[in-house]
Amino acid sequence: MSQPEILNQAFELAYTYTRSTGPVIGRFLTELKKRNIVGIKASDGRVIVPPMEYDPDTAQELSEFVEVGQEGEIVSFAWVKEPREAHPSDKPFAWALIRLDGADVPMVHCVAAGSEEQVSTGARVKAVWAEETIGFITDIRCFELV
Amino acid sequence: MANLAAVVGIGQTKYTTKRGDVSIAGLVREAAVNALADAELTWNDIDAVILGKAPDMFEGVVMPEIYLTDALGCNGKPMLRVHTAGSVGGSTAIVAASHVQSGTFRRVLTVAFEKQSESNAMWALSSPQPFSTHLNAGAGGYFAPIIREYMRRSGAPYDVGIKVAVKDRLHGARNPLAHLQKPDITMKEVEESFMLWDPIRFLESCPSSDGACAMVIANEELAGQSPKKPAWIRGAAMRSEPTMYAGREEVSPQAGRDCAADVYQQAGITDPRRDLDVAEIYVPFSWYEPMWLENLGFAPEGEGWKLTMEGATSLDENGDIPWNPSGGVLSSNPIGASGMIRFAEAARQVRGDAEQHQVEGAKLAMGHAYGGGAQFFAMWVVGAEKS
Numbered sequence: 001m002s003q004p005e006i007l008n009q010a011f012e013l014a015y016t017y018t019r020s021t022g023p024v025i026g027r028f029l030t031e032l033k034k035r036n037i038v039g040i041k042a043s044d045g046r047v048i049v050p051p052m053e054y055d056p057d058t059a060q061e062l063s064e065f066v067e068v069g070q071e072g073e074i075v076s077f078a079w080v081k082e083p084r085e086a087h088p089s090d091k092p093f094a095w096a097l098i099r100l101d102g103a104d105v106p107m108v109h110c111v112a113a114g115s116e117e118q119v120s121t122g123a124r125v126k127a128v129w130a131e132e133t134i135g136f137i138t139d140i141r142c143f144e145l146v
Numbered sequence: 147m148a149n150l151a152a153v154v155g156i157g158q159t160k161y162t163t164k165r166g167d168v169s170i171a172g173l174v175r176e177a178a179v180n181a182l183a184d185a186e187l188t189w190n191d192i193d194a195v196i197l198g199k200a201p202d203m204f205e206g207v208v209m210p211e212i213y214l215t216d217a218l219g220c221n222g223k224p225m226l227r228v229h230t231a232g233s234v235g236g237s238t239a240i241v242a243a244s245h246v247q248s249g250t251f252r253r254v255l256t257v258a259f260e261k262q263s264e265s266n267a268m269w270a271l272s273s274p275q276p277f278s279t280h281l282n283a284g285a286g287g288y289f290a291p292i293i294r295e296y297m298r299r300s301g302a303p304y305d306v307g308i309k310v311a312v313k314d315r316l317h318g319a320r321n322p323l324a325h326l327q328k329p330d331i332t333m334k335e336v337e338e339s340f341m342l343w344d345p346i347r348f349l350e351s352c353p354s355s356d357g358a359c360a361m362v363i364a365n366e367e368l369a370g371q372s373p374k375k376p377a378w379i380r381g382a383a384m385r386s387e388p389t390m391y392a393g394r395e396e397v398s399p400q401a402g403r404d405c406a407a408d409v410y411q412q413a414g415i416t417d418p419r420r421d422l423d424v425a426e427i428y429v430p431f432s433w434y435e436p437m438w439l440e441n442l443g444f445a446p447e448g449e450g451w452k453l454t455m456e457g458a459t460s461l462d463e464n465g466d467i468p469w470n471p472s473g474g475v476l477s478s479n480p481i482g483a484s485g486m487i488r489f490a491e492a493a494r495q496v497r498g499d500a501e502q503h504q505v506e507g508a509k510l511a512m513g514h515a516y517g518g519g520a521q522f523f524a525m526w527v528v529g530a531e532k533s
Contacts, residue, residue, distance in 0.1 A: 009276035017206040017265045022169030052216060053171050059189045059219030061175075 024053040027065060033135040037127065038065045039103050046104035069101030071126040071146060076106075079116040088142065094119045098143055112142045119145070150532060151246040152369035152376035153493040154253075155185025155362035161325035161478035164263035165356040170210060171217035174259045177358035177483075178218055181255065185362040186373045189219030192362070193251035198228040198238025198258040199482030200517075203271060205264040218257060230386070233428070234258060235359065235485025236515030236524030240382045242363050243526070247379070252365050258486035259358035267354060267481055283343075286351060286431060288519060290343035293433040296397045297345065300436070302451035304345070307432035311336045311350045311476060313460045314429065318473020320461070320502040325355045325478040350432035350476075357480035359487045366532075375530070377493035380510070381412030382526040389519035398441040402516065405523040406442045413510070413527035419444045419458075422527070423508040424468050424495045426488035428515045430475045435459065439469075442514070461503065471495070471503040485515025489526055496530040 021029060024040065028050050031038045040051030041064040049068055054061060077096035083089055088110045096119070097106035112128070113119045125143035133139040157180025159165070165173055174197075182188060195218045197211045207213070211227040218225070228238040235258040242256035260267070274280040296302070315331045318324035331349075339349040369376040385405035387394070406418070415421040427442070429435045439450030439459075444467065457463030461471050470476070472491040475484050492513035494500040500508075509530045516523050 007277070011276045013273060015203065015206065015265065015270060015273065019264060020166050020169055020261070022167070022172045025169060053169065054175070054216040054219075056216055056221055059216065059221070 022053060024051050024062065027051070029135040032137070032139040033133045035129050035133060035139070037068050037070060037100060037140075039068050040064060041066055047102060048105050049100055049103040049107050066102065068103045071124060072098045072100035072103070074111065074119065074121055074123045074125060075099050076121060077111065077119055079119065088138065092116070093142070096125070096143070098125055109140060110142045112144050148247045149249055150366040150369075150378060151243050151363055152366070152372075152378045153361050153490070153528065154364045154369050154372040154374070154376050155181040155183075155187065156490045156494060156499075157181030157184055157360045158323050158487065158490065159357045160323050161355040161357040161480060163325070163353070163355065165261065166263070170205060170207065170259070170261050170264070171214055173261055173356065174214055174257050174358045174360075175217040177259070177360040178255060178257050181360035181362050184374065187362060192219065192223070192253060192255045194224040194226070194245065194254045195220040196226050196228065196238055196242035196245065196254055196256040198234040198256075198486065200231060200234055200260055200267070201229075201271060203265075204267045204481065205261055218255065230384075230517055230522040230524070232430070232481055232517030233485050233515040233522040233524045234517060235483050235487065236428075236489055236513065236526070237384050237485070237522070239361060239363075239486050239489040239513075240384055240524055240526060242361070243379050243382055246363050246365050249365070253368050254363050255360060256363060256486070257358060257360040258483040260480035260482040261356045262354045262480060263356050286343040286346050289431055289434075290346050292396045292520070293345060293431065293437070296433060296437050299397065300448045300451060302436060303455070305333065305337070306436055306451040306454055307345065307350045308333050308336045308347075309454055310429065310432035310435040311347075313454075313462070314470050314474045314476040316462050317471050317503060318477030321472045321477070323478070324473040325353050325357075326473070326476075345433070346431050352430040352475045352479035353477070355478050355480040357478065357483050359483045359490050361486070361490055361493070374499070375497045377496045377528040377530070378532050380527045380529045380533070381409040383408035383412070384522070384524045386522045389521050396520065397437060398447070399520050399523075401521060402438070402441045402523045405525050409512075409525045409527055410443070413529070415527065418442060418512070419467050422467065422510050422512050424471060424492070424505040425512040425514065426472060426474065426491040427469050427512070428475055428485060428488055429470060430479060430484075432476065435469060438514070461505065468505050471500065471505055473503075485517070485524060488515055489513035492526070493528050496528050498530070
């Protein structure tokens with residue numbers, strides 16, 4: 001018995017959005033453009049990077065920005081052996097949780113390294129800035145081992 | 147109905163085209179903080195948060211309720227999302243109330259919002275679909291033929307919609323939170339405005355707004371301790387029906403009539419025009435006032451437009467049953483919040499807290515919302531007294 005012809009039509013769901021980032025995330029992105037990294041002080045004194053608008057424990061509005069270091073320590077990582085198109089690097093790299101100096105919580109970013117063996121928990125890394133900064137997380141192109 | 151519940155705090159934002167100064171979290175936060183301040187309460191006094199908004203396509207944030215817990219003081223507490231298209235603000239308030247009426251929670255915060263400037267809600271739900279003709283009609287294009295049919299059946303004069311457009315904007319000019327502020331609007335100005343979807347003109351349509359509305363709903367015991375006057379929830383009902391089915395009555399949907407009958411029965415209302423003092427009814431396109439006057443039993447079938455033309459629904463003409471003294475959806479439309487604004491404005495009226503748009507001595511008020519292809523309905527009746 002012959003297979004029935006299956007009807008197909010492309011369907012691309014596409015729509016444009018704008019995003020108002022507000023005074024906290026907006027400030028974080030603006031500082032990235034200026035090649036600074038800022039966090040925010042929570043009610044318990046922790047410095048959170050990227051900053052949050054509202055305290056996770058007390059729900060109070062947060063406003064005390066703190067500039068943190070551009071170097072930090074790898075808390076945890078996952079090695080990407082075969083990067084795909086959407087990845088930030090075409091060479092193997094690590095996704096890592098990085099605790100920047102002066103921050104109390106780690107932030108996710110990518111770490112450029114020659115091989116998996118070079119990357120370890122506790123390794124020191126520093127931010128590498130993009131040639132042109134636009135106020136987006138990719139203004140930090142990656143972190144590299146110190 | 148089970149236990150008594152009441153609105154003890156109301157908070158809104160100023161409705162406007164674009165709130166570029168705040169994130170979505172900042173917008174909902176503002177309404178919630180205002181509601182807590184009105185109730186003289188703090189985040190710790192709230193047991194759960196019930197959130198509503200229209201489809202996620204409008205802002206492009208999928209399940210925003212998850213990321214809004216920080217902003218709404220809800221970490222470690224239950225957070226629920228309600229979703230019934232344009233009626234969602236109303237159904238969210240009812241879901242929130244039912245959690246108090248059932249005894250599940252003692253006091254809840256309910257919030258509804260839309261930040262329409264993050265996208266374009268008119269077309270977000272009109273994307274071309276495979277194997278379908280793309281009508282590119284938008285909401286007005288959907289409702290225009292239904293309005294035409296109402297005009298044909300009722301024989302209403304052509305300017306009923308124009309009158310509603312003027313009346314609600316004059317109401318809105320009394321409300322500093324209303325988006326459109328048009329104290330000098332005239333029938334001529336509306337009539338000469340651009341025809342968008344015949345018979346709906348530009349000025350007969352709602353604006354596109356950013357905004358949020360919040361309420362604190364408490365049980366009888368806690369409402370009794372409330373520093374400000376509570377608005378007692380005397381009845382609440384929801385109904386829905388499919389968008390399309392053979393024989394569907396689109397001009398006066400069955401779900402709307404059933405929902406009204408249910409809420410009136412709970413509140414002991416036999417003649418809504420006589421028994422209610424004021425109503426905040428979801429009218430995004432002007433002609434929906436006469437249509438809903440009939441659907442909700444304020445006027446016999448075919449005669450809703452007469453109430454409008456007589457000024458019965460106008461504050462400025464000292465009407466006996468003012469509709470939308472806040473200015474209604476025609477003056478402010480942050481879609482997901484619009485239904486809750488109706489519910490909250492009804493509560494403001496019976497609390498005697500509606501300032502320049504207060505209906506003198508209002509004791510019993512109705513809030514109404516509809517959504518989808520006029521297929522989801524949510525209504526409540528609130529009173530100054532418990533019964």
